[in-house]
Amino acid sequence: MQTISVSQKRPVSRLAVTWVLMVPLVFFAVAGAIRPDAYSRNNDMDGSYTSLMTDQSAGLTRLELVTVLSVCALLFCSRPAGALKVAKNNKVFVFLTILAFASVVWSQFPLDSLKYAMLAAINMWFAFYLVARFDAERQMQLFCTLGWVVIVPSIVVALLFPQYGTVHEEAILGSWIGIFAEKNLCAMIVVLLLSAAFYISPSTPLLKIANTVYILLSLLLIAMTQARTGWVDVLCLLVYVGATKYLKRYKAKDVVFIGFFSCGAAVAGFLAVVQYYAAILALLGKDPTLTGRTVIWRLSIVAAMKRPFWGYGIHGFWHGLEGESANLSLAKGWIIPAAHDGFLDLWLGLGAVGVAAVVYSMVRASKDAFICFRGGSSSASEWYFGMVLVTVVINIASLTLMVPNHLAWILYVLACAGLSQEAKRIRLEMIHR
Numbered sequence: 502m503q504t505i506s507v508s509q510k511r512p513v514s515r516l517a518v519t520w521v522l523m524v525p526l527v528f529f530a531v532a533g534a535i536r537p538d539a540y541s542r543n544n545d546m547d548g549s550y551t552s553l554m555t556d557q558s559a560g561l562t563r564l565e566l567v568t569v570l571s572v573c574a575l576l577f578c579s580r581p582a583g584a585l586k587v588a589k590n591n592k593v594f595v596f597l598t599i600l601a602f603a604s605v606v607w608s609q610f611p612l613d614s615l616k617y618a619m620l621a622a623i624n625m626w627f628a629f630y631l632v633a634r635f636d637a638e639r640q641m642q643l644f645c646t647l648g649w650v651v652i653v654p655s656i657v658v659a660l661l662f663p664q665y666g667t668v669h670e671e672a673i674l675g676s677w678i679g680i681f682a683e684k685n686l687c688a689m690i691v692v693l694l695l696s697a698a699f700y701i702s703p704s705t706p707l708l709k710i711a712n713t714v715y716i717l718l719s720l721l722l723i724a725m726t727q728a729r730t731g732w733v734d735v736l737c738l739l740v741y742v743g744a745t746k747y748l749k750r751y752k753a754k755d756v757v758f759i760g761f762f763s764c765g766a767a768v769a770g771f772l773a774v775v776q777y778y779a780a781i782l783a784l785l786g787k788d789p790t791l792t793g794r795t796v797i798w799r800l801s802i803v804a805a806m807k808r809p810f811w812g813y814g815i816h817g818f819w820h821g822l823e824g825e826s827a828n829l830s831l832a833k834g835w836i837i838p839a840a841h842d843g844f845l846d847l848w849l850g851l852g853a854v855g856v857a858a859v860v861y862s863m864v865r866a867s868k869d870a871f872i873c874f875r876g877g878s879s880s881a882s883e884w885y886f887g888m889v890l891v892t893v894v895i896n897i898a899s900l901t902l903m904v905p906n907h908l909a910w911i912l913y914v915l916a917c918a919g920l921s922q923e924a925k926r927i928r929l930e931m932i933h934r
Contacts, residue, residue: 513635513642521572525627526647528569529908530690534682566906570620573627576634583633584626590925591629591918593862597903598622600851600858601815608814609824617816620905628914637881637919641697644912645715648694652718655679655687659725677725688723688731689895692738693912695719696887699742700880730898737894738887745883794841794898800829801840805848812852815903819849843896847903859902863889866917869924876927881919888916
């Protein structure tokens with residue numbers, strides 16, 4: 502089976518473009534929440550009434566956003582043909598972007614929807630640029646480099662400056678957030694950045710040691726966030742990584758059979774979780790409502806059924822006590838900022854049409870992964886499909902689907918596009934055998 506190894510090409514860390522890319526990548530990793538007033542906002546009051554709090558750093562945030570988007574535009578202009586070629590092979594994401602722009606017409610808040618549609622378009626092209634600019638090996642190197650840039654400072658800040666790097670809300674006091682705005686985001690992004698470390702092949706003993714340290718630091722940070730959803734995400738990643746490493750012992754045709762058997766086992770496991778979810782949640786220190794999420798889901802479904810096909814427009818639903826979201830906030834007794842489920846949140850924004858498009862992208866990615874695994878999976882295809890699976894798990898209790906300026910969504914688009922390229926390569930190899 503093909504394995505990606507570090508080639509004789511210059512490592513990505515020695516390319517000037519890599520360090521230019523760190524500007525937007527770090528911004529997207531922290532979801533644009535780098536703010537000097539983080540400490541003043543890190544308290545029980547803001548945790549409960551975030552939607553009612555004024556943004557003391559709006560000017561700085563706009564400056565950061567303009568800087569980041571300018572860098573993205575310049576990078577895209579350096580390789581427009583390559584990005585357009587990737588777009589041609591991944592029309593579903595182009596469709597989603599067009600749908601986002603179209604949703605401005607029926608949005609409750611058209612100006613907000615227009616702004617978010619523009620950001621979604623820029624993020625999509627940024628992902629396409631990365632696929633066109635770097636091969637899979639260098640993509641993994643790039644995101645491991647990004648991991649070092651965000652993980653080490655996060656641990657340092659949490660240990661040396663706990664007033665900034667840990668949570669000060671009473672219910673989750675002391676949880677690590679590092680340079681991130683909140684613990685779930687921290688855990689989620691670190692899990693995704695960790696995935697590349699399992700599939701990259703360091704060329705020297707020193708790089709192997711560095712890769713092992715990277716993995717251990719990532720696991721430490723995820724554990725210390727105390728984010729139960731992050732723990733589930735990393736557990737799913739580790740199970741997937743273990744399975745892909747184990748299956749390398751078998752021939753490609755046997756891998757397909759084992760894959761079908763594993764899917765059956767996964768379905769059985771899911772049914773068992775549904776049956777005993779209350780006991781499992783109790784072991785994780787969670788209540789049966791998942792900290793109120795199930796109540797929000799029920800209320801959100803009622804709201805989504807009022808506009809089931811087209812939704813309320815991208816970022817056109819959750820506006821505190823304005824618009825349709827006011828009914829949910831009043832029913833719950835506090836300001837609800839989001840649906841806490843990626844698929845449900847997407848349904849509210851872009852309707853069943855948007856959800857169907859994203860589900861189609863997942864089905865297509867699974868089909869491409871099947872072709873890659875049947876033809877002899879590469880480390881690249883395994884890494885890409887791992888990110889797709891983790892994205893599905895993440896969006897059960899969090900949201901990243903079509904969320905602008907969010908690294909998780911950019912990585913998902915990159916993973917689907919990368920799998921498409923790998924599957925195309927495998928097909929060509931099979932034709933010429």
